[in-house]
Amino acid sequence: MELESTSRRSFLVGSGSVVVGVMVGGAGFGSLVQAAETAAKGKGGYSPVAWVSIGADNNTIIYSPGSEMGQGTMTSVPSILADDMELDWATVTVQKSPSNAKLFGNPKFGGGMVTGSSRTVVGYYEVMRLAGLQAKLVLTGAAAQAWGVPAGEITAEKSVLKHAASKRQMTYGEAAAQIKAPVEPPKVDKSMLKPMSRFNIIGKDITRVDVASKSNGTAQFGIDFRLPDMVWAAVMHTPVQGEKPVTVDDAAALAVKGVKKVVKLPNGVAVVASSFAIARKARDLLKVTWTDTAKARSYNSEEALKEYVARSEKLDDAGDVWDKRGDAVAALKGAARSFQATYTSDHVAQCTMEPMNCTARIDGDKAEFWLPSQSASIVVGTAAAVGGFKPENITVNITLLGGGYGRRVEADYAVDAIFLAKAMPGVPVHVIWTREDDFQRSRPRPMTAQHLVAGVDDKGKLVGWRHRLVSEGIYSRVSAKAYKDAGNKDAPVMEGADGVYEVPDLLIEHGLETRGVDVSFWRGVGAGYTKFAIETFIDEIAQGLGKDPLQLRLDLTSKTPRAQAVLREVTNMAGWDKPRPDGRALGLAFSDTWTTFIAMVAEVSIKDGRPLVHHVWAAVDCGHAIAPINIRAQVEGAALFGLSALLNERLVYKGGEAQSHNFNQYTLLRANQAPPIEVKVMPTDNHPGGMGEVGLPPMAPAVANAVAKLTGKRIRSLPFPKIV
Numbered sequence: 001m002e003l004e005s006t007s008r009r010s011f012l013v014g015s016g017s018v019v020v021g022v023m024v025g026g027a028g029f030g031s032l033v034q035a036a037e038t039a040a041k042g043k044g045g046y047s048p049v050a051w052v053s054i055g056a057d058n059n060t061i062i063y064s065p066g067s068e069m070g071q072g073t074m075t076s077v078p079s080i081l082a083d084d085m086e087l088d089w090a091t092v093t094v095q096k097s098p099s100n101a102k103l104f105g106n107p108k109f110g111g112g113m114v115t116g117s118s119r120t121v122v123g124y125y126e127v128m129r130l131a132g133l134q135a136k137l138v139l140t141g142a143a144a145q146a147w148g149v150p151a152g153e154i155t156a157e158k159s160v161l162k163h164a165a166s167k168r169q170m171t172y173g174e175a176a177a178q179i180k181a182p183v184e185p186p187k188v189d190k191s192m193l194k195p196m197s198r199f200n201i202i203g204k205d206i207t208r209v210d211v212a213s214k215s216n217g218t219a220q221f222g223i224d225f226r227l228p229d230m231v232w233a234a235v236m237h238t239p240v241q242g243e244k245p246v247t248v249d250d251a252a253a254l255a256v257k258g259v260k261k262v263v264k265l266p267n268g269v270a271v272v273a274s275s276f277a278i279a280r281k282a283r284d285l286l287k288v289t290w291t292d293t294a295k296a297r298s299y300n301s302e303e304a305l306k307e308y309v310a311r312s313e314k315l316d317d318a319g320d321v322w323d324k325r326g327d328a329v330a331a332l333k334g335a336a337r338s339f340q341a342t343y344t345s346d347h348v349a350q351c352t353m354e355p356m357n358c359t360a361r362i363d364g365d366k367a368e369f370w371l372p373s374q375s376a377s378i379v380v381g382t383a384a385a386v387g388g389f390k391p392e393n394i395t396v397n398i399t400l401l402g403g404g405y406g407r408r409v410e411a412d413y414a415v416d417a418i419f420l421a422k423a424m425p426g427v428p429v430h431v432i433w434t435r436e437d438d439f440q441r442s443r444p445r446p447m448t449a450q451h452l453v454a455g456v457d458d459k460g461k462l463v464g465w466r467h468r469l470v471s472e473g474i475y476s477r478v479s480a481k482a483y484k485d486a487g488n489k490d491a492p493v494m495e496g497a498d499g500v501y502e503v504p505d506l507l508i509e510h511g512l513e514t515r516g517v518d519v520s521f522w523r524g525v526g527a528g529y530t531k532f533a534i535e536t537f538i539d540e541i542a543q544g545l546g547k548d549p550l551q552l553r554l555d556l557t558s559k560t561p562r563a564q565a566v567l568r569e570v571t572n573m574a575g576w577d578k579p580r581p582d583g584r585a586l587g588l589a590f591s592d593t594w595t596t597f598i599a600m601v602a603e604v605s606i607k608d609g610r611p612l613v614h615h616v617w618a619a620v621d622c623g624h625a626i627a628p629i630n631i632r633a634q635v636e637g638a639a640l641f642g643l644s645a646l647l648n649e650r651l652v653y654k655g656g657e658a659q660s661h662n663f664n665q666y667t668l669l670r671a672n673q674a675p676p677i678e679v680k681v682m683p684t685d686n687h688p689g690g691m692g693e694v695g696l697p698p699m700a701p702a703v704a705n706a707v708a709k710l711t712g713k714r715i716r717s718l719p720f721p722k723i724v
Contacts (some may be wrong), residue, residue, distance in 0.1 A: 004109040005269045051097065052085070052135060058159055058173040060087055063097035063126065064074045065104035067374050068210050069401035069408070070637075072693045075125050075208045083201040084132030084193065087172075088158035094209045099376030099396040112377035116409050116521060117492070118594040118690020121626055123690050130188050137186045142178040143170045196624060196685045198493035205294050205629040205681060210400065221370035222399045223357045227428040228427060230359070231260055233317020234279040235431065236286050237268040238443055240656035241517055242294030245269050249287035256282040263423045270420055274670060276432050296516030296656035301347060301447055304515055308449035308470040310341055311511050314451075319468060319509035323498045326505035331464030332598040335455025339541050342451045343533040345718040347444040347651040349660070350522055351668060355438050356413035360421035361428040369417065372401035374408040382411040387418045405641075406521025410443055410478075436661045444651050445522035446471040446493055450533045454503075460545045462556065464504040469494065469530070470511040488512070496527030496593040496697055499534070500563055501556040517653060523641050525697035527593040535589040535701030540714060549588050549705065550576060561685060562621050563592060566599040569619035569680060574601035582612065587706030589698035594690030596622040598635070600698035602675075604706035609722040611703050613643060616677040620694060623686030631691055632679040638695030639677055644669030646700040650719050 051063035062081060066073035078094045081087075097104045105111035108123030136156050140499045143161040144151035147168055155162050162169045196203075213219035238244065248269050249263040258278040263270045270286050273279035332338060358371040373379050377397040383394045401408060417431045433441065448471040448526055455464040474491045475483040483490060490510060497508045522528070542552040550571055557563035567590060571577075574586055584605045591598050603615040618635050625631055648667040652659045660666035679695075704715040711723060 029214045031624055052081070054176050056173050056177070056461045058088075058171040059093065060092050060159065060172070061095055063104075064094050065106070065113065066120045067372075067376075067398050067401055067404065068096070069115070069372075069374065069404035071120075071634060072208050072627065073115060073120045073208065074210050076121055076630065077128060077627045078209075079201050079206060080121070080125055080128040081132040083199055083540075085136045086156035086158065086200070087132075087203055088160075089206060091159055091671065096398060099380070099398060101380075102379045105377070109377075112375070114375040114377055114409065116374050116406060117525075117692070118402070118596075118692045120692075121688050122293055122690055123597070125624075126190065126675050129193050130190070133193060134185055134188050138179070138183055139172050139175040139189070141186070142175040146170070146175075146178050152693045159560075173604065196683075199624075201530045202723075204623055206627060208627075208630065212470070214400075219400050221354050221402050222359070222370065223354050223402070223432065225359050225370045225399060225430065227348075227359065227361070227370075230428045230430055231272050231274060231424065232276040233270050233272045233416070233429055233431045234276060234283040235265065235268045235270040235416050235433070236283050236288060237437060238290050239411065239440070240290075240294050241267075241296045242269070242656075243290045243292065245288050247289045248292055250437060252285035252287075253282040256285065261423060262286070263420055265419050268416070270416065270431075272420060272429060276430070280434065284501070294516060294656065296513075298516045299517050299653050299656045301651075301653040304513075305344055305346070305447055305449065308447070308513065309344060312449040312451035312468045312470045313342060315466075315468070317511065319470075319511040320471075322489055322508040322510050324507050325503075328464045328466050328505040328507035330507035331341075331692045332453055332455040332466060335464055336458040337544075338453060338455045339544060340451070340536070341452045341533075341537055341540060341714070341716060342449065343529070343531040343536070343716045344450075344466040345445075345448045345532070346649075347447045347519070347653070348405070348522060348645050348649040349439060349442045349444050349651050349666065349668070350407035352401075352403035352405060352407055352438070355435055356407075356433040356441075357418040357431060358414045358481045359428055359430040360414070360417035361426070362387075362418075362421040363426055365389065366395075366522060367418070367421070368395040368397070369414060370399060371414060371417075372399050372404075373414070374401070374404045374406075374409060375411070378409065378411045379414050383418055386415055387422065397414045405523040406525065407443065412441065412443075435663070439651075439658050439661050439666065442646045442651060442658055443520035445517040445525065445528065446474065448529050450529070452533055452537050454537065456541070456545065459502050460547070461502045462501075463505060465506045467497055467530075467534070468511065469497065469509070471513060472515060472517070474520055474525070476512060477518060478520075492521055492525040493527050495524075495529070496530040496534075496591065500560045501538075501593045502559060517656060523638060524693040527591060527693070527697040528642065528645070529592070529718060531589070531591050531697035532700040532704070533716075535591075535698065536704045536708075536714065536716070538581065539701075539705040539708065542706075553588070553590055560592075560597075562597045562686075563590065563710050566590070566619040566621050566682060568615050569682060570599040570601050573617040573619065573680060574603070574615075574679060576601065583710070585706045585709035587702040587704065587709065589701035589705065591694065591697040593697060594694060595687075596620065596689030596691060598694050598698060600639070600695075600702045602699070602702040602706055604703055604710065606707070606710055606723055609724055610647065611707055611723070613673075613675045613703060616675050616699070616702075618677065618679045618698075619638045619682055620679065621682045621684050622689045622691055622694070623684055624688045625681050625683040626688060626706075628683075629679040631681050634691045635679045635695035636677045638693055639699045640669055640674055642676075642696040642699030643673070643703070646703060646718055646720055647673065648719055664689045696721065
């Protein structure tokens with residue numbers, strides 16, 4: 001479509017890697033995409049794009065690039081642009097952007113369309129602010145030209161441009177109508193962005209745009225998606241990862257009324273039918289034999305964990321260096337006193353509310369997908385690699401997600417849909433995994449063993465620190481080249497192992513294991529177990545030195561005021577120095593992962609050998625706080641996620657098979673176990689840090705430190721053992 005052939009006037013503003021499209025009228029998105037692609041080609045490389053469509057009635061549509069999985073990104077990212085563009089939020093409608101990485105990619109993921117790792121607001125923040133500012137300046141220029149006044153005399157407020165001297169005003173919609181495309185955009189940079197004190201939307205509690213549809217039942221998740229003539233598929237996967245089907249007896253399955261086809265897949269066998277109920281019934285009638293040579297068949301997680309522990313404690317077994325400062329080995333040898341401890345954590349599953357599902361349709365050399373994914377770019381790459389499609393012929397439509405927690409960054413469930421849609425050309429095929437399938441095909445958080453050694457001088461000051469972690473890898477599997485290029489650094493696995501604590505000599509190592517069962521992203525990933533080990537170890541050192549755990553942390557953060565502020569605030573909130581009721585104690589923990597500072601205190605007692613958490617307090621500084629109410633909700637949700645994992649969650653493998661198949665065998669936190677959680681958001685004038693996972697890392701160590709106060713026993717494993 002030629003831009004000039006459209007009846008609606010549009011213009012682009014862009015500078016460097018930022019392009020924003022603004023259109024008069026509420027339609028015509030296709031022409032904006034075309035214009036932006038042309039602009040991006042002219043500038044070379046990808047251009048993250050924030051799209052704004054301004055109607056003649058001054059109502060505005062903002063297109064949000066992130067996957068909405070309950071974390072509020074569909075509201076927070078557009079609100080950033082709206083603030084610097086001086087939009088009236090009451091007139092804004094948010095829509096999901098197309099899955100076009102060239103236009104909408106996240107700079108923090110190399111321009112890919114990925115939502116995860118607490119990088120959505122972090123990655124899009126500056127892009128959206130600059131785009132909003134630039135769009136506002138173009139509209140201001142249009143008004144200035146129409147009125148014949150200097151642009152500097154015009155102010156913008158709530159989608160209206162005003163000239164005080166002449167008492168004239170013009171809406172954004174009216175200003176856009178004055179513009180003749182193309183427009184030479186003004187150059188903008190970070191120095192031109194307004195200060196925190198002038199934020200109108202950022203920092204305010206605005207209603208999330210996804211809540212209404214989720215409340216009234218009109219929200220469409222992947223599992224809700226329907227197309228005319230759609231068929232459904234259920235898959236019998238190999239019981240052990242890496243095996244393949246050998247023989248298939250499908251006579252009984254094909255005899256079920258409504259069955260369309262039985263399809264042999266690389267790692268399973270699928271039944272396609274007129275409904276999912278029929279497909280599942282027929283699938284269970286399949287008789288399949290499997291290969292038995294996969295490496296994972298020898299994987300027994302309980303035995304493997306003992307081997308991980310032994311390796312972590314073998315100090316002469318050099319691992320890949322994650323971080324190094326000074327000479328920790330020498331410092332530890334010369335320390336006046338040393339401490340050491342070994343920690344373990346089991347596999348845990350993501351347990352998304354909505355099971356994995358994907359709808360796919362293939363027409364010739366074109367493939368289209370509708371699915372609840374955290375990464376459109378990974379779906380595109382998977383379809384290209386597995387299905388042989390050209391990326392430009394692949395369309396990915398992201399629905400709402402019924403939870404992600406890292407599981408939906410993977411695209412293995414889309415692979416089933418690719419093969420089945422190929423077997424049913426021109427017909428949309430909706431693949432659904434059952435809850436049992438989810439557990440069987442789980443890609444859980446890595447199981448780990450961590451050995452920590454710390455040394456202090458004769459004044460009790462930390463002089464050396466060594467942290468050895470043994471686990472399977474994530475990046476080493478999903479991005480082997482990037483892992484190698486980074487010097488064998490597995491970022492999600494080792495997340496949180498380093499931090500702001502001031503230790504002059506430090507060595508952090510990772511011992512990579514490969515046991516045949518894929519592990520993957522989980523809410524908090526590495527920080528969920530690294531901070532557990534670090535923060536409980538800090539308390540143990542404090543006890544050994546006769547220091548208050550709060551004071552030791554303050555000593556270790558003397559150069560980080562933001563860390564000290566949240567530590568002081570949360571202990572004030574909890575009444576750290578006040579006596580507790582008999583049988584109760586307070587535990588403290590701190591985390592600085594994702595450039596967000598959080599301190600947490602948990603009040604705990606012991607009941608029937610298990611910790612009972614009565615109250616949780618948290619103070620969090622994430623820099624510019626986009627929506628405090630949402631930040632509080634994210635901390636609460638992540639904290640409960642962490643509480644569930646420390647109390648109950650454990651996914652055991654025997655012979656490569658997950659031993660839990662549904663929630664009767666894998667216990668999640670119950671409502672009556674959820675304590676009150678008070679969260680104080682402490683905004684500071686800093687670039688936003690990540691928020692979606694922040695509340696999880698300090699939960700386990702805070703509870704463990706309270707248990708140690710009550711019992712004198714140190715908890716060193718996740719989930720917690722029974723306390724006797």
